[in-house]
Amino acid sequence: MKYSKYRHEGDSLELNLFVKGIGLKSLHLGLWPKGQPLAFDDVSEAQKKFTIKLISMFPKDVETVLDVGAGIGDNAIYMAEKGMKITCISPSPSQEKHFVENILPEYENVNFIRNKYENLDINEKFDVVLMSESCTYFPMKKGLEQTNRYLKKGGYLVVGDTFRKDNRTTFKNLHRLESYIETAEKNGLIQMENIDVTDQVIQTIELIYNVLKYIPPITEVILDFYKRMFRRKYWIISKLVSTFFPQELNIAKDILFDAGLRRADPELFLEYITYRFLAFKKEIDS
Numbered sequence: 408m409k410y411s412k413y414r415h416e417g418d419s420l421e422l423n424l425f426v427k428g429i430g431l432k433s434l435h436l437g438l439w440p441k442g443q444p445l446a447f448d449d450v451s452e453a454q455k456k457f458t459i460k461l462i463s464m465f466p467k468d469v470e471t472v473l474d475v476g477a478g479i480g481d482n483a484i485y486m487a488e489k490g491m492k493i494t495c496i497s498p499s500p501s502q503e504k505h506f507v508e509n510i511l512p513e514y515e516n517v518n519f520i521r522n523k524y525e526n527l528d529i530n531e532k533f534d535v536v537l538m539s540e541s542c543t544y545f546p547m548k549k550g551l552e553q554t555n556r557y558l559k560k561g562g563y564l565v566v567g568d569t570f571r572k573d574n575r576t577t578f579k580n581l582h583r584l585e586s587y588i589e590t591a592e593k594n595g596l597i598q599m600e601n602i603d604v605t606d607q608v609i610q611t612i613e614l615i616y617n618v619l620k621y622i623p624p625i626t627e628v629i630l631d632f633y634k635r636m637f638r639r640k641y642w643i644i645s646k647l648v649s650t651f652f653p654q655e656l657n658i659a660k661d662i663l664f665d666a667g668l669r670r671a672d673p674e675l676f677l678e679y680i681t682y683r684f685l686a687f688k689k690e691i692d693s
C-alpha cells in the first residue's frame with residue numbers, strides 16, 4: 408500500500424488521529440519511568456520527560472537549533488524557553504498554521520519553514536540538528552548529508568526514533584540502526600551516545616494499540632446502524648465513495664484496520680524495533 412502521496416505533506420491520517428482524535432499534545436511517544444502503571448492521563452507527562460531527556464543530550468551552550476520535523480512544536484517551545492533560537496521545519500500545512508497562529512506570536516526566538524528537509528536550501532549553520540521522531544520521513548543518506556551541511560564544526564545531531572534491529576524487512580519504512588550509524592559516520596558525524604529506551608516507550612505503543620484495536624469493531628457497528636437506518640441513501644453514498652475514491656478508501660481502511668494496527672502491535676514492535684536516543688558530533692568543518 409502506497410501512503411507516500413498521502414504523507415508527502417507530513418500530514419498523515421495517523422498523526423491527525425493521535426492529535427485531533429486522541430488529544431495528544433505532542434507527536435512523539437514519550438518516555439515512561441520503569442514500572443509506572445499505564446494511564447492515558449499520564450501520556451502528556453511521559454512526552455514531557457521524553458523532551459527533557461532528548462534535549463539533555465545537547466552539548467553545553469547551544470544557541471541555535473534546527474528542529475527537523477517539528478510537529479506541533481512542544482520540543483521547540485521547551486528549547487525556546489531555555490533561550491535557544493529554534494528554526495523549525497516541516498512540510499505540513501496544518502503544522503505551519505499551528506505555528507503561525509499559536510507559537511510564533513509568543514516566541515520571538517522560534518521561526519518556521521514549510522519544506523521537506525531533503526529540499527531545504529538555506530544559508531545558515533546550527534549548533535544542533537534535532538530529529539525527534541522525524542528521521543524515518545526522509546531518505547537516510549539525504550537526511551544525513553543535509554545534517555552535515557547544516558551543522559557547525561563541533562555541532563551535534565540528536566535523534567530520538569525507532570530503528571529496525573536487523574535486515575528483516577518487516578517495518579521496512581524504518582532505517583536499520585547499524586546502517587544509520589555507518590551512514591552518519593560517512594557523513595562526518597561521529598557517534599557520541601547511543602541509548603536504548605525501547606522499554607520506556609513501549610507503554611505508549613500499548614496504549615495506542617488498546618485504542619486502535621477497538622476502531623474496527625466500533626466502525627462495523629456504526630456502519631451497520633447506518634446501513635439499516637438509511638438503506639437506500641447509504642447504498643448510494645458508499646457506491647459514490649468506492650467509485651470515485653477507491654484508493655483513498657483503501658488507504659484509510661489499511662491505516663485504521665490493518666497496517667496501523669500492525670504497526671502499533673507491541674509484540675511486533677519488540678520483535679523488530681529498537682528505540683534509540685542517539686547523539687553524533689560533527690568533528691570536521693566542511
Ligand SMILES: C[S@@+](CC[C@H](N)C(=O)[O-])C[C@H]1O[C@@H](n2cnc3c(N)ncnc32)[C@H](O)[C@@H]1O
Nearest residue numbers: 417434435476477478499523524539540541544
Ligand atoms: C512523528 S512527527 C514528530 C514531531 C515532533 N518532532 C515530535 O517529536 O513530536 C514527524 C514530523 O516529521 C515531519 N515530516 C514529515 N516528512 C518530513 C520531511 N520530508 N522533512 C521534514 N519533516 C518531515 C512531520 O510533518 C512531523 O512534523
